[in-house]
Amino acid sequence: xxxxxxxxxxxxxxxxxxxxxxxxxxxxxxxxxxxxxxxxxxxxxxxxxxxxxxxxxxxxxxxxxxxxxxxxxxxxxxxxxxxxxxxxxxxxxxxxxxxxxxxxxxxxxxxxxxxxxxxxxxxxxxxxxxxxxxxxxxxxxxxxxxxxxxxxxxxxxxxxxxxxxxxxxxxxxxxxxxxxxxxxxxxxxxxxxxxxxxxxxxxxxxxxxxxxxxxxxxxxxxxxxxxxxxxxxxxxxxxxxxxxxxxxxxxxxxxxxxxxxxxxxxxxxxxxxxxxxxxxxxxxxxxxxxxxxxxxxxxxxxxxxxxxxxxxxxxxxxxxxxxxxxxxxxxxxxxxxxxxxxxxxxxxxxxxxxxxxxxxxxxxxxxxxxxxxxxxxxxxxx
Amino acid sequence: xxxxxxxxxxxxxxxxxxxxxxxxxxxxxxxxxxxxxxxxxxxxxxxxxxxxxxxxxxxxxxxxxxxxxxxxxxxxxxxxxxxxxxxxxxxxxxxxxxxxxxxxxxxxxxxxxxxxxxxxxxxxxxxxxxxxxxxxxxxxxxxxxxxxxxxxxxxxxxxxxxxxxxxxxxxxxxxxxxxxxxxxxxxxxxxxxxxxxxxxxxxxxxxxxxxxxxxxxxxxxxxxxxxxxxxxxxxxxxxxxxxxxxxxxxxxxxxxxxxxxxxxxxxxxxxxxxxxxxxxxxxxxxxxxxxxxxxxxxxxxxxxxxxxxxxxxxxxxxxxxxxxxxxxxxxxxxxxxxxxxxxxxxxxxxxxxxxxxxxxxxxxxxxxxxxxxxxxxxxxxxxxxxxxxxxxxxxxxxxxxxxxxxxxxxxxxxxxxxxxxxxxxxxxxxxxxxxxx
Numbered sequence: 001x002x003x004x005x006x007x008x009x010x011x012x013x014x015x016x017x018x019x020x021x022x023x024x025x026x027x028x029x030x031x032x033x034x035x036x037x038x039x040x041x042x043x044x045x046x047x048x049x050x051x052x053x054x055x056x057x058x059x060x061x062x063x064x065x066x067x068x069x070x071x072x073x074x075x076x077x078x079x080x081x082x083x084x085x086x087x088x089x090x091x092x093x094x095x096x097x098x099x100x101x102x103x104x105x106x107x108x109x110x111x112x113x114x115x116x117x118x119x120x121x122x123x124x125x126x127x128x129x130x131x132x133x134x135x136x137x138x139x140x141x142x143x144x145x146x147x148x149x150x151x152x153x154x155x156x157x158x159x160x161x162x163x164x165x166x167x168x169x170x171x172x173x174x175x176x177x178x179x180x181x182x183x184x185x186x187x188x189x190x191x192x193x194x195x196x197x198x199x200x201x202x203x204x205x206x207x208x209x210x211x212x213x214x215x216x217x218x219x220x221x222x223x224x225x226x227x228x229x230x231x232x233x234x235x236x237x238x239x240x241x242x243x244x245x246x247x248x249x250x251x252x253x254x255x256x257x258x259x260x261x262x263x264x265x266x267x268x269x270x271x272x273x274x275x276x277x278x279x280x281x282x283x284x285x286x287x288x289x290x291x292x293x294x295x296x297x298x299x300x301x302x303x304x305x306x307x308x309x310x311x312x313x314x315x316x317x318x319x320x321x322x323x324x325x326x327x328x329x330x331x332x333x334x335x336x337x338x339x340x341x342x343x344x345x346x347x348x349x350x351x352x353x354x355x356x357x358x359x360x361x362x363x364x365x366x367x368x369x370x371x372x373x374x375x376x377x378x379x380x381x382x
Numbered sequence: 383x384x385x386x387x388x389x390x391x392x393x394x395x396x397x398x399x400x401x402x403x404x405x406x407x408x409x410x411x412x413x414x415x416x417x418x419x420x421x422x423x424x425x426x427x428x429x430x431x432x433x434x435x436x437x438x439x440x441x442x443x444x445x446x447x448x449x450x451x452x453x454x455x456x457x458x459x460x461x462x463x464x465x466x467x468x469x470x471x472x473x474x475x476x477x478x479x480x481x482x483x484x485x486x487x488x489x490x491x492x493x494x495x496x497x498x499x500x501x502x503x504x505x506x507x508x509x510x511x512x513x514x515x516x517x518x519x520x521x522x523x524x525x526x527x528x529x530x531x532x533x534x535x536x537x538x539x540x541x542x543x544x545x546x547x548x549x550x551x552x553x554x555x556x557x558x559x560x561x562x563x564x565x566x567x568x569x570x571x572x573x574x575x576x577x578x579x580x581x582x583x584x585x586x587x588x589x590x591x592x593x594x595x596x597x598x599x600x601x602x603x604x605x606x607x608x609x610x611x612x613x614x615x616x617x618x619x620x621x622x623x624x625x626x627x628x629x630x631x632x633x634x635x636x637x638x639x640x641x642x643x644x645x646x647x648x649x650x651x652x653x654x655x656x657x658x659x660x661x662x663x664x665x666x667x668x669x670x671x672x673x674x675x676x677x678x679x680x681x682x683x684x685x686x687x688x689x690x691x692x693x694x695x696x697x698x699x700x701x702x703x704x705x706x707x708x709x710x711x712x713x714x715x716x717x718x719x720x721x722x723x724x725x726x727x728x729x730x731x732x733x734x735x736x737x738x739x740x741x742x743x744x745x746x747x748x749x750x751x752x753x754x755x756x757x758x759x760x761x762x763x764x765x766x767x768x769x770x771x772x773x774x775x776x777x778x779x780x781x782x783x784x785x786x787x788x789x790x791x792x793x794x795x796x797x798x799x800x801x802x803x804x805x806x807x808x809x810x811x812x813x814x815x816x817x818x819x
Contacts, residue, residue, distance in 0.1 A: 069724055070652030093622035093658035094582055094650060122581065344797075345790050349502065349564030350553035350781045357786060 037227040045196035045228070046076045046217065049203040050114065052235045054084055057112065060207055063090040063099055064116030064153075073118045074154060074222055100126035100151070104133045107149040107212075114207060117153035120178045120216060134212040135187030150206045152215035154222075155179065155192070156259060156310045177311030177342065179258065182214045183287040183320070189241055190288040192216040194262040195226040198285055201239030209241060216287070218260045244291035246298070250280035253368045254298040256321055257308040258284040261359065265308055268364035277372055287317060295321060296328045303334040304371040308364055313341040338367040468684050474742070474751045475760065477519055477683055481511040481739050482764045484535035487544060488714075490768045491534065491551065495718050499776070500551045503580075504565045507535040509681075509713035512738035513645050514539045516686030516708075517613050520694055526574040526612045528589035531566035532645075532712075533578045536615060541573040548771035554778035561781045562789070574610075582616060582650075583623035586642070589614035590629045593640035593703075600700075611697040612640045619650030621664045630671040630705065637702035641693045642668075644707040645680065651716045652724045668705030680708030681736040684745065711736075 040048075054060045061084075066073045068081040068091040081089040092099040096117065103113035117123045123130060134147045156177045182190045189211055193199040199217070206213040231237060247262060248269050257265040262283045269279040280298050284291065299305050305325055307318030318339040325337060343357040469477070488506040495504050507514065510532075518527060518539035529536040537547055542558055550557025551565055558570050568578040576592060579585040593612040600608045620626055621644060633640050644664050648655045656662050668675025674696075678689045686708060693704040711733035715722030746752045791797070794807035802809075 065650075066652050073651070091653055091657065093653070094619040095622050095624065097624055125581065125583075343786060345786060348562045348781075348786065349550075349559075349567070350555075350561030350785075351501070352780045352783075353553075353561070353786050356783065 037229050038233070039225045040196045040228050041223055041225045042193070042196050042199045042217070043074070043076055043222040045199040045226075046203055046222075047078055047080075049200045049207075050077065050080060051083070053204055053207040054080065054088065056235070057207075058088075059110065060112045060114065061088040061090065061106075062114045062116065063092055063103060065092055065094060065118050067091060067116055072116075074219060076217075076222070077116070096122050096125035097129065100129040101133065103149055103151075104129050104137075104147060107134070107147045108137070108145050110148075112148050112150075112207060114150045114152060117151065119219075120153045120155045120214075123151060123153065123178065123214075130182075130188070130212070130214070131185055135185050137187075138211065139187060146210045147212045148210045150203075150209075150213045150215055152203070152206075152217060154219035155216035156218050156220075177216075177309065178214070179216055179287045179309065180311050180316045180320075182216075183290075183317060184315070185288075187212065188288060189213045189286070190216065191241065191286055192258040192284065194221065194259055194283050194285070196228055197226065197232045198239065198245075198283070200228070200232055201237055202241070202285060205238045205241050208238065213241075216259060221260055221263075224263075239285070242286045242289040242291060244285050244294045245283045246280060246294070247283045248279070248281040250278040250302065252278045252302055253304040253306060253371050254280045254282060254295070254302045255306045255308060255364065255368060256282045256284055256295060256318075258287060258317070259310070261308045261310055264359065264361050265364055267361045268368065271361070271365050272368055275369075277368060279368055284317075290317075290320065290324070292324045292328065296325060299325050299329045300332045303332055304368075305333070306338040306340065306364065306367045306371055308340040308359060310342050310358060313339060313344055316341050335371045338371050340364055340367050468688070469746075469751065471751045474746050475756065477515055477687070478739075478742055478746065478752075478757060479760050479764065480515040480519060480539055481683065481742065482761055483538055483544065483767065484511040484514060485739060486761075486764050486768045487534060487538060487547070487771075490548075490772060492714070492718060494551070494772065500565070501553075502564055502566075503531065503717050503719070504551070505532040505717045506714045507532050507712070509733065509737070510645055510647060510710045511535060512683035512686050512742075513615070513643065513680045513708045513710055516680075516683045517615075517641070517643060517690045517694070520687065520690050521611065521613065524574060524610045525694075526576050526589070526592045526610065527615070528576045528585040528592065528612065529568075529578060529615045530582055530585060530617065530620070531578070531580050532617075533566065533568045533575075537568040537570065537573075537575050537578075540570070540575050542568065542570045542575060544767050544771040545774045546570075548768075548775040549778050552775040552778070553780065554775055555781040555785070556774070556778040560785065562785070582620040583625040586614050586616060586620070586625050586629045589642075590633050590638060590640060593633065593638035593697075594636065596639050597636070597700075609698045609700075610639065611694050612638075613643055613694070614640060615643050615645055617650060618644060618646040618648065618655040618664065619653065619658065620644075621667065622659055627667075627671075630667065630673070630703075633703040634672040637700065639697035639700065640703045641690075641697055642703060642705045644705070645710055646707055647710050647712045648729075649712070649716070649725060651720065654724075663707075665705060665707040673703045673705055675705045675707070677707045677709065680710030681733065681738050681741065683738050683742055713737075 050062065054062070062077055062080060067077040068086060068089045071078040071081070077089065100115055100123070103115040106113050117126070130151055134149055138146045179190060179192055182188055189206070189209065191202045191206060191213060193202045193215075203215060206215050247266060250269065253272075255265045255269065262281065265281045269281050272279045280302055282295060282298060305321070307321045309317045311317065313319070316339070318341055322337045322339065325333065340359045340363050342359065345357060347357055348354055484507060488508050491500060491504055491506060494500045514535045518536065521527070521540070523541065527536050527540050534547055534551075537558070538544060546556065546558040547568065550559055550561065550563060550568065553561040553564065555561055557563075558568060563569060563578060566578055566580045568575055576588060577585060579588070589612045596608055596610040596612065599605045616626070630642065632638070633642070646655065646664060650658065663677070665675035665677040676689055676693070679685050689706055693706055696702065696704055713730070713734060743757055746757070747754065787797075795805050797806040800806040800809055
């Protein structure tokens, strides 16, 4: 199905955001597509990105638990087994350490594996291979052996899988946010998409990238629909790794976020807008490398910063952003940086406790107001 | 495939010294004459294609006993004297009640989930009750049970009250973990239920550690009466995971009092066991590490009980671990969110016909151990227990705000020193903390 769409969309113009080095095909500039954007869920976007990359390069293959016959634990790889066969869409046994290692070995020899972890929590069983075998490899071999592998999967607090009846409940243990953990490792690139455009562009960039990439999706975003421009639907569409996107321009306070928290930040910005505070929302897109120039430019414009993330507070992404801003734009800050993160406790199961343990839109609004007025004193933190 | 596993096959290493009454010298093993512990060391050694005599050390020489259809024969030729060997009336009723409790509870869980009272991942145990009851019914209170995310029935069989489990599933403060664990993390110190693990394979090393502590207490701390056994339950998918093999090795090496129970229900979510495993006969992996590997029909609680008695007895006597593969089946999908499209309806029907509860009911009635009325009374009583559990859970309160920060540490000084120079936990406002940082 995506093959047909690709052919129909071939008249799309040259997307401005293609990263030159990862361009596989040179697209001639042609007339721009005149029809309006179409909507696509993040799930479909990821599926289309995988499909297009697998069809463009026969060295790309997908492996993970339930990616084949089950059509993907979250249906991301739907239809791929039928299209590409069991040699390129591999159902693995439940051995994360084993199959992550196999993927790394295949990447050593020039293949391009996409290793799916059913949730990134399971990647902890394979973390030895992600860090020691993949991230450090190019360095240790002095450039002889690059590892063009992608580790992807849902990150962050999950929900009852497929819960049709609007239950978005979270569960203990399968809740850690790995952005901070992987973001501290040299040798890795860490991406966190939010919208369908992010999902498509970043996954394609990740697969084409010659280095190990950890791709942090979010299960609760899979079903959300976003409009896609014609450029984004083109099969050579690619987003640059290391560039953040300003989702909403503003003048009073900068709110940085990634993955699901971008949605919350945008909602908070709406609420703040009604109260006269114009918030600039930055979608980080890339945790490693972090787009420090964009963040700092924004802070120099607004003079106030709120960082939002789902993960634990200590040594989190927000901590790194704070440090970066203090190093580079200290003089421009009019208020201390506010960090919003998940509570510093393991994720509880009970519904009311879990709501308290994860950032909510009100928390972001309150933090932004504090940054702007300093009216509400900082609550006792744990 | 199921027909190939209708027999019980045992591979045992030759025992060095045995404290049982049967000595290795006893020549023949006559199934009809021995009592139920036919797995003893007097097994007749037949050579089959599976026999692999290996190195010189007699510890490693294994033999296969094709005790095919022994227990099946016992049942088919069921005359009352033989059948009473397997179960007394009280035991039968107890076993029946336990299995009915498991089934009724899980069915109620499904209902509650679809009504929105229960959330997250819920994995139901319908169809596998024979394994849980068969093993846990024979354990003492001090023995430990370790399970996976499919742990409601293990907790119930071990003695955790239905009210506590149901409240935990609803996320209420009266749950066995005060609502902080949920479906996949049932812990009970009182009943020695050590979880409830979301990652498969995670529980096996933990169970091995529990067994280690039992041995340690007996030998190092000289608590001579400590003969606690640990039973670890896990599935077929887990048997491909590295942690499983690592623990088989160490348990056999150190002769730990543990029983590894594989609930082979042939499917890991949508991945068939045959597609995932190079050698699907899991029981063979035991002897590779020097412990007996047994395959048993997990849809028949009496067969499971027989094997369990021997395995648990072995562990309690200090003879080391055993690997028991129970061929069983889950009637529902992997979890309540699983559409369950990949399993063949014919396969489901085949196993539905072998429902362990109906089989036990039939056995008890045919052998005059109980009559319809008594069994119906048990079913009614259990229905009331489950209804009461739901009402209790419904009426229980949600955890208070203060519970968010409790129990992160055993010593809450771990939260560090606050801005006023005192420990954060000493601040009276500490427990009103929220998710803000």
